[in-house]
Amino acid sequence: MTVALETSHLVKKFGGLTATNDVSISIKAGARHALIGPNGAGKTTLINLLTGMLKPTSGRVMLGGIDITNMSPQKRVRLGMVRTFQINQLFGDLTPLETIGLAISEQHGDGADFWRVAGTKAGVNQDIADILDRFRLADVMNTKTSILPYGKQRLLEIAVAIACKPKVLLLDEPAAGVPDDERHEILTSIAALPKDVTVVLIEHDMDIVFSFSETISVLVNGGLFTEGPAAEVARDPRVKAVYLGESLDA
Amino acid sequence: MLTILFDGIAYGMLLFVLACGLSVTLGLMNLVNLAHGAFAMAGGYVLVLLVNDLGVPFWASIVCAFFVSALIGLVMEKALYVHIYRKSHLDQVLFTIGLVFMSVAAADYAMGSSQVFARIPDALQGQIHVFGIGMGRYRLMIIAICGGLALALQYVLVYTRFGSRLRAAVDDQRVARGLGINVGSIFALTFAFGSGLAGLGGALGTEILGLDPTFPLKYMIYFLIVVTVGGTSSITGPFLASLLLGIADVAGKYYVPKLGAFVIYTIMIVVLIWRPQGLFARAANK
Amino acid sequence: MTEPTPTAKLATQGILARARWHPLEFVFWIVAFGSIWFAPNKHLILTEIAWLALFALSLDLILGYAGILSLGHAAFFGVGSYAAALLAKHGIVTEPVLALFCAGLVAAVLGFATSFLMLRGADLTRLMVSLGVALVLRELANQFGWLTGGADGLQGVTMEPILGLFRFDMFGHNGYVYCLVVLFVLFLAARRLMASPFGLSLLAIKGNPLRARAIGIGVDMRLVAIYTIGGFYAGVAGGLLAQTTAFSSLDVFSFDRSADLLLVLIIGGTGYLYGGIIGAVIFKIMQDYLALWSPQYWPFWIGLVLVVMVLVGRDRMTRWSEPLRALVNRLDWRRTPS
Numbered sequence: 001m002t003v004a005l006e007t008s009h010l011v012k013k014f015g016g017l018t019a020t021n022d023v024s025i026s027i028k029a030g031a032r033h034a035l036i037g038p039n040g041a042g043k044t045t046l047i048n049l050l051t052g053m054l055k056p057t058s059g060r061v062m063l064g065g066i067d068i069t070n071m072s073p074q075k076r077v078r079l080g081m082v083r084t085f086q087i088n089q090l091f092g093d094l095t096p097l098e099t100i101g102l103a104i105s106e107q108h109g110d111g112a113d114f115w116r117v118a119g120t121k122a123g124v125n126q127d128i129a130d131i132l133d134r135f136r137l138a139d140v141m142n143t144k145t146s147i148l149p150y151g152k153q154r155l156l157e158i159a160v161a162i163a164c165k166p167k168v169l170l171l172d173e174p175a176a177g178v179p180d181d182e183r184h185e186i187l188t189s190i191a192a193l194p195k196d197v198t199v200v201l202i203e204h205d206m207d208i209v210f211s212f213s214e215t216i217s218v219l220v221n222g223g224l225f226t227e228g229p230a231a232e233v234a235r236d237p238r239v240k241a242v243y244l245g246e247s248l249d250a
Numbered sequence: 251m252l253t254i255l256f257d258g259i260a261y262g263m264l265l266f267v268l269a270c271g272l273s274v275t276l277g278l279m280n281l282v283n284l285a286h287g288a289f290a291m292a293g294g295y296v297l298v299l300l301v302n303d304l305g306v307p308f309w310a311s312i313v314c315a316f317f318v319s320a321l322i323g324l325v326m327e328k329a330l331y332v333h334i335y336r337k338s339h340l341d342q343v344l345f346t347i348g349l350v351f352m353s354v355a356a357a358d359y360a361m362g363s364s365q366v367f368a369r370i371p372d373a374l375q376g377q378i379h380v381f382g383i384g385m386g387r388y389r390l391m392i393i394a395i396c397g398g399l400a401l402a403l404q405y406v407l408v409y410t411r412f413g414s415r416l417r418a419a420v421d422d423q424r425v426a427r428g429l430g431i432n433v434g435s436i437f438a439l440t441f442a443f444g445s446g447l448a449g450l451g452g453a454l455g456t457e458i459l460g461l462d463p464t465f466p467l468k469y470m471i472y473f474l475i476v477v478t479v480g481g482t483s484s485i486t487g488p489f490l491a492s493l494l495l496g497i498a499d500v501a502g503k504y505y506v507p508k509l510g511a512f513v514i515y516t517i518m519i520v521v522l523i524w525r526p527q528g529l530f531a532r533a534a535n536k
Numbered sequence: 537m538t539e540p541t542p543t544a545k546l547a548t549q550g551i552l553a554r555a556r557w558h559p560l561e562f563v564f565w566i567v568a569f570g571s572i573w574f575a576p577n578k579h580l581i582l583t584e585i586a587w588l589a590l591f592a593l594s595l596d597l598i599l600g601y602a603g604i605l606s607l608g609h610a611a612f613f614g615v616g617s618y619a620a621a622l623l624a625k626h627g628i629v630t631e632p633v634l635a636l637f638c639a640g641l642v643a644a645v646l647g648f649a650t651s652f653l654m655l656r657g658a659d660l661t662r663l664m665v666s667l668g669v670a671l672v673l674r675e676l677a678n679q680f681g682w683l684t685g686g687a688d689g690l691q692g693v694t695m696e697p698i699l700g701l702f703r704f705d706m707f708g709h710n711g712y713v714y715c716l717v718v719l720f721v722l723f724l725a726a727r728r729l730m731a732s733p734f735g736l737s738l739l740a741i742k743g744n745p746l747r748a749r750a751i752g753i754g755v756d757m758r759l760v761a762i763y764t765i766g767g768f769y770a771g772v773a774g775g776l777l778a779q780t781t782a783f784s785s786l787d788v789f790s791f792d793r794s795a796d797l798l799l800v801l802i803i804g805g806t807g808y809l810y811g812g813i814i815g816a817v818i819f820k821i822m823q824d825y826l827a828l829w830s831p832q833y834w835p836f837w838i839g840l841v842l843v844v845m846v847l848v849g850r851d852r853m854t855r856w857s858e859p860l861r862a863l864v865n866r867l868d869w870r871r872t873p874s
Contacts, residue, residue: 051750077752089750091743094736097550102740105733106752114734114761119551122540128551129544138543142550164751282660333847339659340605341846344802347795348842355836467791471667478664512675519653519668526657 003065004029004198005050005081005168010059012045019045020056021223027168027198027215029064034201034209034230037219038242043202044086046219047170051083052076064167077106080167084157086176086202092146096137096156099145100128103163128163135159135189151182158189168198175208187211210234218242252383254504255497260389262496263396264458266489268451268469269476270403271444277420277482278437279335284346286448286473287466288353293319293449294461295361301368308371312453319449324442331441332434350466357463365462368453392454399447403485416440420482475518481528490530555731564810565720572713579712585820586715587776590722592800592812594769597726600806601735602762603742605659607794608670609770611650612643614788616771618677619643621690621784630696632779636718639775640768647767651760667791674789689785693778704780711780718776719813722769726809729765738762739807792835799842802850 005027012020019042027033037043048054050061052073060069063081071079091099101118104127105111119125132138135155140148145156154174161169175186190212193199203209209216210230217227220242226233233239272286293315300311334345374391377384407413419426419433427433452465459469472495480491495514502513521529540548571582591613598604620639622628629635653665677684684690697703702710729735741748741755748755778784787793796819804815826837 073749074752074754077750083750085747085750089744089747091740091747093743094739095550097547098736099740101547101551102733102737102753103751105737111733111737111753112758112761114729114732116733117552117555117728117731118733118736119548119554122544122548125548125551126540126544129541129547132547133541133543138546141543141547160747160751276660282663330843330847337846339663340599341850343605343607343663344798344842344850345846347798348839348846351795351835351839352843353839355833355839359833359836471671474660474664474667478660508679509675512672512679515668515672515675519665519672522657522661522665522668523653526661 002029003027004031004063005200006062007050008060008062010046010049010061011057012049012054013057019222020049021221022059023219023222023224025217025224025227027200029167029198030195031198032201032212032214033199034203034213034216035219036203036209036216037225040221041219042222043219044172045222047083047172047202050170051081077164080165081170082161082164082166082168083170084161084172084174086172088153088157090145090153090156090160092144094145095142096132096145096148096152096159097128097141099156099160100131100137100163103160104128104131107163107165131159131163134192135162136185149182151178151185154178154182154186155189158186162193162197166197168200169193171199171201171203173203173205174201175203175205253385254501256383256385257389258497258500259493260386260392260496261458261500262493263393263400264451264455265472265476265496266492267396267399267447268455269448269473269492270400270485270488271441271447272473273477273480273482273485273488274416274420274440274444275437276477278416278440281331281335282339282342282346283331284343284470284474285349285353285466286444287469288350289319289323289445290448290452290455290469291353291357291461291463291465292322293452294456294465295357295366296449297453297456298361298366298368298461302366308368308374311368312450315453316446316450319452320442320446322449323445324438326445327438327441350470353466354463357465361463363463365460366456367461368456370457388457392458395454396451399450400485400489407485412436471515475514479518479521479529481530483528484530487528487530491528554736555728568716568720572709572716576707576709579708581820581824583708583712583715583780585816586712586719587773587780588797588800588820589813589816590715590719590776591770591773592797592804592816593719593723593726593809594766594773594812595797595801596806596809596812597730597769598763598766599801600808600811601730601738601742602759604654604759604763605662606654606666607663607791607798608666608668609766609797610789610791610793611666611670611673612647612767612770613774613777613793614670614673614677615646616640616643616774617778617784617788618684618690618774619771620775620778621693621782622683624695624779624782625690625693631700632695632698632714636772636775636779639778640772643771643774644764644768646771648760648764650767651763654763655756655759667794670789670791670794674786677786677789684784684786687786689783689787691783693782693784695779695782704782708780715776715780718772722772723809723813726769730809734758734761796838799838802845803841805850 003026007023007025010020010023023046035043045054049056052071056069060067062068063076063079066079068076068079068081101124102111104124108124132141135158137152137156137159140152145153158174171190174190175183178186187208201209201213213230215228216230216233218225218233218239225242226236226239268290272283275281275283296315296318297311300306300314301308334342370388374388377386407417415431416436418429419431419436423433475495476488476491480488498517499514502509506513575582595609598606616639619642620635623635623638624630629638650669654662678686695704698710698714704711737748737753737758740753741758745755774788800815800819801812803818804811804813826834
């Protein structure tokens with residue numbers, strides 16, 4: 001099996017505080033991997049290091065064997081490192097159609113076309129339509145994003161990421177804040193993600209973590225606490241002690 | 251040479267008193283207030299009216315200038331500014347430019363468009379010589395008053411309960427609210443006090459800066475330079491920035507008068523490119 | 537090639553609709569060009585409206601579309617104005633259209649160079665830097681009096697006929713037609729630009745720069761591009777002023793000009809291209825009327841309009857423009873989610 005994403009001895013310090021402490025993770029291509037840890041364990045910092053929003057103090061990040069440690073965020077996206085956000089980061093004034101269209105245009109390398117009317121490339125339009133269909137957004141494709149129901153916005157959040165044709169997709173609490181009746185739609189979409197996409201899930205909800213992931217890494221205090229197959233991690237008494245305790249006993 | 255330094259320091263100190271209120275409001279409410287100079291102008295006109303027309307003693311008038319401007323600030327904050335804290339920076343810019351234009355036209359209407367001066371007491375006129383350096387008495391007085399104010403402000407911010415609340419509110423409003431700090435009233439007080447200081451500076455500055463209805467426009471850029479170059483995380487930043495600006499401006503006008511204000515604008519641009527958070531901002535760690 | 541799916545057809549229509557012309561827009565331009573014949577005695581003020589509209593359009597490109605807050609847009613206007621005046625005065629490029637293009641290019645170069653200064657920092661930093669650039673240029677124009685005429689302005693400019701055919705007459709007829717045509721052509725270009733993937737990506741950057749980066753948009757280069765284009769437009773507007781008045785003065789760089797411009801754009805509403813044009817019409821009519829009534833205190837009323845607009849809420853004040861805005865941006869503004 002080839003390795004899709006790898007970090008080696010990744011360290012990030014903010015002044016005196018070490019937010020990420022010597023983290024070495026290796027995630028296989030096509031894996032369903034979960035990244036868990038209590039609040040303040042450094043999950044968000046790690047995502048920011050992986051996606052290039054932050055530069056590490058030391059250590060390296062490799063994507064599909066390519067060193068991306070010093071690459072800009074948008075270059076990483078083009079290489080296939082894509083994320084979603086815990087809090088929706090969408091374009092309120094644009095429609096789902098336009099939002100996905102933008103991402104696909106960037107993928108096709110014609111996002112900077114300034115003299116071509118948008119929508120004149122059939123291939124692009126078909127790609128957009130496929131994603132709209134897949135994420136059940138076709139019926140609201142011309143509605144301003146800011147007035148979409150929250151569940152639809154959450155779906156769009158993932159749909160945009162998929163439109164970037166990810167090799168590695170980082171899902172940051174995809175179901176956060178979604179009301180129960182709309183939750184199902186999100187989980188189905190996640191389960192239906194293409195198999196060739198490596199998915200890294202950052203999640204608090206243990207039900208989702210265990211129903212979805214095959215392998216788990218546990219972060220505590222910025223460092224890698226333990227990792228392994230989901231079932232093993234679930235049984236690990238030390239993990240229970242630091243983190244899982246209640247949610248497993250219940 | 252030393253006289254230029256001396257004049258520059260006096261000018262810088264004055265700028266600090268004029269602008270420090272702006273720095274706090276920017277830091278506290280993230281409010282871009284281009285109309286700060288209008289409060290300074292109000293203070294200047296209060297001094298001129300009281301001293302020249304009503305014969306009130308100079309010192310009493312200076313104190314009045316502070317309180318009148320502070321009162322105007324308080325009223326404006328409660329009546330108008332509270333509505334724009336949550337609006338975008340574009341809205342804040344539009345709103346406060348509007349206030350600037352209105353104050354310029356209103357001052358023109360009420361006071362006439364020509365430059366005015368206040369009669370200053372004899373004791374403050376002329377120069378004294380210390381170690382062979384000629385120092386204007388008026389400027390010496392400005393350095394004494396403004397320097398004293400700067401020290402007092404630093405003391406209040408660092409050592410008093412109000413100061414620590416203010417700093418907490420500047421650092422993180424939500425946390426401050428959570429701690430039971432009434433951010434709204436702290437801000438109203440600070441805004442009023444900052445306006446009062448601007449008024450005081452405006453009053454003291456009539457002799458040096460000149461006073462006419464275009465004052466808020468003419469000095470707007472100077473106040474903004476102090477704030478952006480000095481940063482908003484402390485008062486030492488704006489203080490040092492004021493001194494630098496004061497000295498650079500006086501020296502620039504003396505040595506290269508042909509270049510005019512070119513020097514300070516260029517310095518400002520360079521500084522902002524180099525350190526967008528301000529020259530003296532704490533190193534951002536995020 | 538396979539047949540597109542039903543959703544793909546709908547999606548194609550949805551995106552293309554952004555570029556489609558609405559009948560109201562035709563009416564708008566027919567009225568605009570009609571003014572050449574039905575308001576011949578108003579051509580001098582209409583000329584001012586035309587270049588002001590173009591200037592406001594240029595600000596709309598960078599503020600309304602890309603979200604860059606600028607208080608020094610007069611810098612480009614001023615550079616364009618001096619460039620056009622100097623080219624004519626020294627007989628370097630005598631044909632006005634070509635000279636106008638050159639003036640725009642000079643401003644575009646300035647826009648490109650200063651755009652890198654605008655990439656860093658928050659709103660206030662951008663504000664200060666843009667303001668600083670305009671002030672520096674004003675000082676420069678003042679200092680290089682041998683070239684610019686200093687505080688007296690650049691006098692003795694004589695304009696050759698447009699395209700060698702149409703003379704700038706003293707009633708401003710040809711001048712107005714010239715300005716209107718330039719405005720229309722550049723408007724068409726801007727409309728085309730904003731209907732492209734590039735234009736759409738600017739709206740995305742304005743809406744959420746963080747996500748724009750996260751979907752692979754090269755934010756910095758897009759901002760550089762639009763700031764440069766905005767500079768070109770503003771430079772052409774300044775060039776029009778210089779050509780129609782055969783004069784250029786330090787006043788073109790003034791802070792008031794940048795501030796007034798914000799008002800013009802805000803009255804008309806940002807982000808749908810017509811805002812600047814409509815705002816210019818309203819602003820000039822207001823100025824004309826108020827200037828008769830209380831010329832000295834005119835700034836007071838400008839200020840009052842700004843304050844009231846912000847307090848009432850700009851969205852609410854420009855709601856009348858909503859249908860037109862929706863047409864141009866192809867947003868279905870009436871539909872609520874089902």
